[in-house]
Amino acid sequence: MFNFLKQVGDYAKDAAQAAKYIGQGLSVTFDHMQRRPVTVQYPYEKLIPSERYRGRIHYEFDKCISCEVCVRVCPINLPIVDWEFDKTTKKKKLNHYSIDFGVCIFCGNCVEYCPTNCLSMTEEYELAAYDRHELNYDSVALGRLPYKVTQDPMVTPLREFAYLPKGEMDPHDLPPDAQRAGKRPEELVAELKRTTVPAQPES
Ligand code: SF4
Ligand code: SF4
CATH class of the missing domain: 3.30.70.3270 (Alpha-Beta Plaits)
Structure with missing residues (x-):
């Protein structure tokens, strides 16, 4: 009798463990179902490299x-x-x-x-x-x-992910004037110039 109860207890424990693992796996699946796709349909779509990209x-x-x-x-x-x-x-x-x-x-x-x-x-x-x-x-x-993604009529150029607006993961169908996250290099330079105190001339 005791052995039988022990077997039932072990079985229930294993079943609970299996259910927990299945739940963990499915939670990852459901989490990804909430996200937007970030894939690029290469070679029909290509990301535009950043301004300072070091290519050929x-x-x-x-x-x-x-x-x-x-x-x-x-x-x-x-x-x-x-x-x-x-x-x-x-x-x-x-x-x-x-x-x-x-x-x-x-x-x-x-x-x-x-x-x-x-x-x-x-x-x-x-x-x-x-x-x-x-x-x-x-x-x-x-x-x-050099080959340019933006000049190839066979390719749909996509803006780089780093340049997407904050929280945006999908570069498709974004209006061209959509504000990207963070500041552009030229904006940073302008800000630096504004905040830099000019050197005082020596008297
Ligand atoms: S040839 Fe290539 S490895 Fe050599 S300096 Fe130029 S970029 Fe660097
Ligand atoms: S050899 Fe030609 S490419 Fe190399 S550094 Fe001199 S000018 Fe530039």
Whole structure:
């Protein structure tokens, strides 16, 4: 009799435990049913990268002076600047320039320190290739005008989640003038200028 009661007690305990776990699982499900979808229907929809996104590097051959600053500031000395000294003009003559995006860490140092601003970071992030050697971009590939999500007629551009109004999780059907959460960089700069006390001239 005692054994039977113990078995019933254990069974009831297991059933209660199972019901608790099922309830916990379903509570997560119900919680997600309340939320708005945050998925992007890639590649038909794409997020617009932020203003300071560090994507594929754009390079302007004509502005490059072969100074190799980009190589020296690169943490892995990645850019290849192939130049020769032209004895007639007594200047460096640039032959080739290349960056291997299979190795680049997109830190932006080369762009930051280039004295002629011939390097810039684009918002291009789709660099996938079947062969890793295809990621080694020469000056022609680097000079290609960057792809822009907003200029592709086949794609519906969506604003980045970080730029959505507070509490908004769905970028679909938002009016273009909807105020995003937080302040824009230019608003922060204007605020800083307003609050900075001008230096007093020395008498
Ligand atoms: S730093 Fe700029 S100008 Fe100098 S070699 Fe690199 S890309 Fe050319
Ligand atoms: S982004 Fe950084 S890692 Fe890539 S080439 Fe420039 S300096 Fe080197």
